[in-house]
Amino acid sequence: MKWEKLSAIRLIEELKSGSITSEEISAYFLDKIKKVDRILNSFITLNEKAVEEAKKVDKNGRKGRLAGLPIAVKDNITTKGIRTTCASRILENYIPPYDAEVISRIKREGGIIIGKTNMDEFAMGSSGENSGFGPTKNPRDLNRVPGGSSSGSAAAIAAGLAPLALGSDTGGSIRAPASFTGIVGLKPTYGAVSRFGLIAYANSLEQIGPMGKNVLDTAYLYSIIYGEDEKDSTSLPSPPLSIERISDFEAKGVKVAVLTDLVSRVDEPVKKMFERGINYISEIGAEVNEVKLEGIDLALPAYYVIACSEASSNLARYDGVRFGVDCRTNLNWRDAYKEVRKLFGKEVKVRIMLGAYTLSAGFFEEYYVKAVKVRRRIRDGLKKLLKKYDYVAIPTMPVLPWRIGEKLDDPLYVYLSDALTVPANLAGVPAISLPIGLADGLPVGIQFIADEFEEEKLFGLAKRFEEKAGELEVVDL
Numbered sequence: 001m002k003w004e005k006l007s008a009i010r011l012i013e014e015l016k017s018g019s020i021t022s023e024e025i026s027a028y029f030l031d032k033i034k035k036v037d038r039i040l041n042s043f044i045t046l047n048e049k050a051v052e053e054a055k056k057v058d059k060n061g062r063k064g065r066l067a068g069l070p071i072a073v074k075d076n077i078t079t080k081g082i083r084t085t086c087a088s089r090i091l092e093n094y095i096p097p098y099d100a101e102v103i104s105r106i107k108r109e110g111g112i113i114i115g116k117t118n119m120d121e122f123a124m125g126s127s128g129e130n131s132g133f134g135p136t137k138n139p140r141d142l143n144r145v146p147g148g149s150s151s152g153s154a155a156a157i158a159a160g161l162a163p164l165a166l167g168s169d170t171g172g173s174i175r176a177p178a179s180f181t182g183i184v185g186l187k188p189t190y191g192a193v194s195r196f197g198l199i200a201y202a203n204s205l206e207q208i209g210p211m212g213k214n215v216l217d218t219a220y221l222y223s224i225i226y227g228e229d230e231k232d233s234t235s236l237p238s239p240p241l242s243i244e245r246i247s248d249f250e251a252k253g254v255k256v257a258v259l260t261d262l263v264s265r266v267d268e269p270v271k272k273m274f275e276r277g278i279n280y281i282s283e284i285g286a287e288v289n290e291v292k293l294e295g296i297d298l299a300l301p302a303y304y305v306i307a308c309s310e311a312s313s314n315l316a317r318y319d320g321v322r323f324g325v326d327c328r329t330n331l332n333w334r335d336a337y338k339e340v341r342k343l344f345g346k347e348v349k350v351r352i353m354l355g356a357y358t359l360s361a362g363f364f365e366e367y368y369v370k371a372v373k374v375r376r377r378i379r380d381g382l383k384k385l386l387k388k389y390d391y392v393a394i395p396t397m398p399v400l401p402w403r404i405g406e407k408l409d410d411p412l413y414v415y416l417s418d419a420l421t422v423p424a425n426l427a428g429v430p431a432i433s434l435p436i437g438l439a440d441g442l443p444v445g446i447q448f449i450a451d452e453f454e455e456e457k458l459f460g461l462a463k464r465f466e467e468k469a470g471e472l473e474v475v476d477l
């Protein structure tokens with residue numbers, strides 16, 4: 001039986017019915033990872049105790065809503081006793097003493113953490129190439145990037161190495177790789193999912209979110225991780241989410257706004273596929289409206305100023321004393337600090353410096369304060385639009401997945417590829433990416449955005465859309 005071909009929801013049914021045990025399924029996926037991941041490099045660390053933990057879940061009767069299902073976790077989410085590196089050499093040996101809130105919730109429902117997935121170092125990147133543990137490959141074309149920063153989680157799902165995965169999204173890190181690998185990923189409303197245990201890149205923008213092969217699987221994982229948590233002061237209560245209501249969602253008559261100024265700037269193959277997507281939206285009975293949103297082109301520069309400012313402050317803690325590899329031996333403090341900080345990769349260093357600059361006296365007003373004002377404008381604009389329309393629809397990425405290494409000397413190209421994903425983070429609203437289909441054999445994703453805490457409504461439209469567009473098959477490597 002090729003278990004990776006089944007949906008996660010179906011696998012859970014199989015587990016509950018007893019036609020397969022958690023031990024068997026965990027061993028099956030671990031085995032597949034060991035065989036295939038030499039090519040893909042989607043995992044940094046495997047959970048050596050996964051099978052043992054699965055046995056325990058079996059012994060207790062495969063209880064909980066996950067009933068012993070294996071789940072892959074991005075390596076910036078802390079897992080008690082399992083190395084958590086953020087794909088950085090500075091955290092190469094970091095073993096967290098505690099679980100992130102989302103991990104506790106998964107375990108409570110009988111989920112098995114199968115391993116920690118590769119990513120751009122500290123979630124800084126859009127391609128998966130900025131990892132201190134080597135780039136991840138796109139299972140749909142091994143010469144191309146899988147998108148980032150949740151590169152490993154996306155690649156693992158697309159290649160059938162895990163039925164479900166967690167990612168994090170600061171400016172597109174769930175949606176970009178979902179789009180590039182042809183899977184589904186949700187960036188939740190800011191505050192909907194606890195960030196307790198998410199190693200911070202830019203706190204005011206990021207959320208942990210679910211990734212899956214299809215809409216219902218993704219919604220199912222979301223239903224387990226969302227909800228207020230007193231350990232995260234920015235978390236908020238969400239309305240209840242029902243998989244049944246998502247399945248029965250009625251798309252007839254819902255109003256969708258297409259942001260034409262963003263769409264007009266994407267590459268031709270993406271534009272063509274997006275037009276196909278628009279047709280699907282009409283075919284499911286939704287009303288499509290072309291809309292302009294003033295100032296949306298300022299989202300990207302504002303995002304990078306805010307994200308780098310927060311990063312430079314967040315990453316100060318890696319001093320080799322409190323966190324990070326200990327380099328103190330035989331060195332004075334200044335030299336030891338220098339030694340430790342050398343372990344950051346190039347992109348991380350660039351962003352720390354950019355952030356230090358935008359926060360420094362004299363430039364603070366000119367950059368940071370201005371960016372925060374732009375953010376407010378974008379949030380107000382999007383919120384206003386979402387009063388009039390139920391959804392915003394745009395492509396997820398403006399380009400097709402590029403070749404690995406091809407853009408290493410063109411960082412601006414890579415930054416610009418976030419232009420369509422960062423608005424949702426700046427505004428704090430939820431956004432989902434799912435496949436429209438393949439262009440020249442490469443996946444193209446569509447993005448739906450809704451108002452705060454409207455995840456159920458977002459999944460509902462996505463579900464109807466998926467029935468038209470079809471799911472992309474898991475790749476056999």
Ligand code: GLN
Nearest residue numbers: 123124125170171172173
């Ligand atoms: N590509 C964006 C960045 O590099 C977004 C990353 C993310 O969402 N973590 O900042």
